[in-house]
Amino acid sequence: MIRWFTNNGIAANFLMLAIIVAGSYVAVNHVPLEVTPALSWDTVIIDMEYRGATAKDVERAILIPVEAALEGVDGIEALNADGHRGRAKFFLRASRGTDLRNLMDDVKARIDTITTFPAETEPPRVFIPESANYYDILQIAVMGELSPYDMRRVARRVQQDLLEMPGISRVNIRGAKESEVSIEADVEKLLAYNLSFQDLADAIRGFSLDLPAGAIDSDSGTFIVRTRGQAYSEDEFEDIPIRSSSGAEVRLGEVATVRDGFVEGDQKTFFNGKPAVFVPVMRVGDESALGISNEVREYVRTARTRFPEGIELEIWDDESLQIRHRLSTLAWSLLQGGFFVLLILGLFIRPALAFWIVIGIPVSFAGAAMFMPWFDLTANVMSLFGFIIVTGIVVDDAIVTGENVYSKIMEGIDPLEAAVEGTREVATPVTFGALTTMVAFLPLMFFDGTWGDYARQVPPVVAPVLLFSLVESKLILPAHLKHLRRKTGGGWFARFQAAIAMRLQRFIAAIYRPSLQMAVRNRWGVIAGFVSLGLLMAGYCVGGRMGFVAFPSVDNTKISAMLDLPDDTPLEVTERYVDRISAALDQLATEYVDPGNGQSLVQNVVRMSGGRRPGSNFDKSRGYMAFEVLPPEQRTVPGPKNNELATRWSELVGEIPEARRFETRSEAALVRDDQYDDEDLNIELRGPSSPEKRAVARQIKAMLEGYGELKGQFANVTEGQDELEISLKPRAAELGLTQSTLASQIRQAFFGEEAQRLQRGVDDIRVMVRLPMEARRSLHTLDRMKIRTPRGAEVPLETVATIKLAKAPSFVERNDRAEIIRMGAQPVDETVDVVGISKELKPKLDALCIKNGLSYQFLGYVAEAEKTKQQTIIGSTLLFLTLYGLLAIALKSLVQPIYVLLAVPFAIIGALVGHIWMDLTPSYLSIFGMLALAGIAVNDTLVMVDFINRRCSEGMSLRDAALEAGGKRFRPIFLTSITTFVGLLPLMLDDSIQAQFLIPMAVSLAFGVLFATAITLYMVPCAVMAGADVARWAKAIASWYWSPISGRFAESESLNAN
Secondary structure, eight states, rough: HHHHHOOOOOHHHHHHHHHHHHHHHHHHHOOOOSSSOOOOEEEEEEEEBBBOOOHHHIIIIIEEEEEEEHHHHHTTEEEEEEEETTEEEEEEEEEOOOOOHHHHHHHHHHHOOOOEEEEETTOOOOEEOOOHHHOOSSSEEEEEOOOHHHHOEEEEOOHHHHHSEEEOOEOOOOSSSOOEEEEEEHHHHHHHTTTOOHHHHHHHHHHSSEEEEEEETTTTEEEEEEEEOOOOOOHHHHHHHOOOSOEEEEEEEEEEEEEEEOOOOOOEEEETTTTEEEEEEOOOOTTTTHHHHOOOOOOHHHHGGTTTTOEEEEEEEETTTHHHHHHHHHHHHHHHHHHHHHHHHHSSOHHHHHHHTTHHHHHHHHHHHHHHHHHHHOOHHHHHHHHTTTTTTTTTTHHHHHHHHHHHTTTTTTHHHHHHHHHHHHHHOOOOOHHHHHHOOOOOOOOHHHHHHTTTTHHHHHHHHHHHHIIIIIIHHHHHHHOOOSOOOSSSHHHHHHHHHHHHHHHHHIHHHHHHHHHTTHHHHHHHHHHHHHHHHHHHHTTTOOOOSOOOOOSSSSSEEEOOTTTOOOOHHHHHHHHHHHHHHHHHHOBBBBBBTOSSSEEEEEEEESSSSSSOOOTEEEEEEEEOOGGGHHHHHOOOHHHHHHHHHHHHOOOOTSSEEEEEEEEEEEESSSSSSSSEEEEEEEOOOOOOHHHHHHHHHHHHHEEEEEEEEEEOOOOEEEEEEEOOGGGGGGGOOOOOHHHHHHHHTOOOOOEEEEEEEEEEEEEEEEEEEHHHTOOOHHHHEEEOOOOOOOEEEEHHEEEEEEEEEEEEEEEEEEEEEEEEEEEETTOOOOHHHHHHHHHHHHHHOOOOOOOOEEEEHHHHHHHHHHHHOOOOOHHHHHHHHHHHHTTTTTSSHHHHHTHHHHEEEEHHHHHTTTTOOOOHHHHHHHHHHHHHHHHHHHHHHHHHHHHHTOOOOOOHHHHHHHHHHHHHHHHHHHHHHHHHHHTTOOOOEEEEEETTHHHHHHHHHHHHIIIIIHHHHHHHHHHHHHHHHHHHHHHHHHHOOOOOOHHHHHHHOO
């Protein structure tokens, strides 16, 4: 096939064009752009509302029954249950390999068997979280000094306008208030008319109703029959008739005030100091993140033509900038890398040859693009990373092939034959070299968690790129190289290039060959020197000088602060603390200013009180602030990292001892909004709820506060909220009252009775009957409250019930049916060894928990560190064995693969030296690079060992073959290594936020390949000769050992013959 395509250049060109055109078409039309890959959360969530219930009510009525119902369901690895005021939430983590859809169906079926849920609970929502629902592309901040109703109306218009645009199909609204019709009864008038809350609710249900009544098919046509009486406005509700026990007919408006307003809870959100509602835009299916961003930005730019004066629209948290800059990084890295590769190859061999080698980059990339839909890949930050990382590697096959063909042409062989034979000669090592590189990236497919979701994007990109690089180097490249001629033109560049190439040959002849001969003569000394180097690096790492972090410092464009105060904290107090956090941020903005352009590093600011973050449920004890950081590309100097800004912000705020938790955080690009952040030190204390357990939790928090490397220490300890427990007196039974009747009437008065729900446009609106807010906020209401008996009599509450003040928890956390308290702390920066701190804490925690009959466990990265370490060791071992098997097949030897694999440990040394040189702390991304490096590093050594074998098969001595291999293969080895390095160099020097994620892996590859070159050029020839020495010594020892036996055997044979 190689000869056929070489002879038929038109077929080779058509193949090349077909790959480029097909790949470009698929990339443009079938590979959507998104910011992050879809995350496999392996979780099923159950969400259930129990409005008006305390956390303990939620635990008794929902958490415990659901936990019992789900016991024994296959596929549930862990069950976490949270009970808050009015809501229960379950997180079911699935076992590896479990089908989430089947698990969700099993969970729904089990929950449907529960018949003890209170009537006031909402139906449970069981769903599988999708990253598209949680990660928006960007948000629009809708600002204006408007009423809540008008603000929501504007946000709805923005939402509708965006949904009408092509390519946008999911737009939400966050921070807008929910509608509610509140019927606030006048207690005095209810008593006067002998009415109850139930009477009002029943009247609304009976008179506010629309109902279809079928159709009349008459001779004159068909008439639809429908009764209409549904109330929608305040006037219509006020006009609903109510018949009192005395027979008098009164209207609802006479005994109650109707308020067509919003759900109670004054959640306040501001954007740059102005009241705001947020409109997030998501990507669905094949929609393009860049297309969505462009459409939304254009919409915001022309907003003044759509909305009246006083309404402003701004872009907030545009995540598409990541993909936009990553595309820019890819294009720029490709451009610079391709230019450097072309320049180096053009100088050291021939410009025409260099051009056809570099053409392999777009061909290989286009081929890989064709497979992206097949692998269900999108163009996201990690799949593009795969293209960037392979830029310098993809031309290795073409360099080895092209250099071999070029050498044969320079020896005087006919160009056509040189193209065919030169390609065939290196076909085996080049093919197996590509295979080993593909295999080296496979371990990335088996990492778990969020990082696994990201890492799994790389191998399906790298493998097709390398596959098509083989196709290009075997079938397309030879057809172009047959046109090369031995003699070049006489122009100045040709003479300059010839001089450079000649100097390289002189360097090989005058310096490398003699040094290689010396190394081979003193091969054991050379091997000892390399081994000593390896031991020195091992000592450097084991001695603690080389740190390790799980997650590299990958800054996002946002820094946030979260405040969590005790549950009984009034909203006014929460706002005062948020004011303090805001004042500290103002000071931070003045402290950190770019000296070149005068811009503050603190850009757009979001502020919220009364919730965890925009879009969350109302919680008067929580506050949130966040700001966008001036991107590095807009600065004149690099400036501080996000961690430094977050830490300084926390210092300016100072201690908030009243807070259950306060933290400032640089929102990392890969950390999802989960119950806890994997990179923190997270501890879970297990055992029955008791004062002793809460005391232990505080002691553990105090331990964490003793570490200066940690900040934001917290313990989710609740002292309980004041609770009024109301229970019946014995005499209540004489009046026919039951606990159910009592509870129902008190709930109707204070929380309210949901009379009905009505649909008004897109709003699902509750109609609630209850006391006015002023009455519900006063304890005197209980003193004056009357309870209606079954006979219609009204008796004071204090007559039939006792009221006792007690404490009840404001939230309940359970994990695998055990009550827990969560504690933890943030590392000050990425250099903090949280695993080491956890090991120091372990004996103290063991003693403390054993003493109090409790247990604990670490969560997140600390818990998974040992497992991840074992996975890495197992993956590395399997990778080594796989590489050994492939090399054994290629070399047809069980010993020679060892010589080839010698490059791997020394390449890793080079990767570590690169981290020291670049002042980087190794991380799992660095390990990803080292695993991939294992396959790349053996490529050059494989070519050299294969060359030695071919020369030995032609009758050359091993020593001469090793020396000739070094001289002949110096140029392709040097060129493949230097092109890989310079292909990654632009990425390593990129200071953008997006590039910081890629640099650790790029450094591992670039410096590892560079260091492996020295191993290949010196260590491999020495190792081959040393192996021959060992074989010769072993043979001599065996001969000496067996000689007495063989002598006696020969003597015995001689005697037998006589």
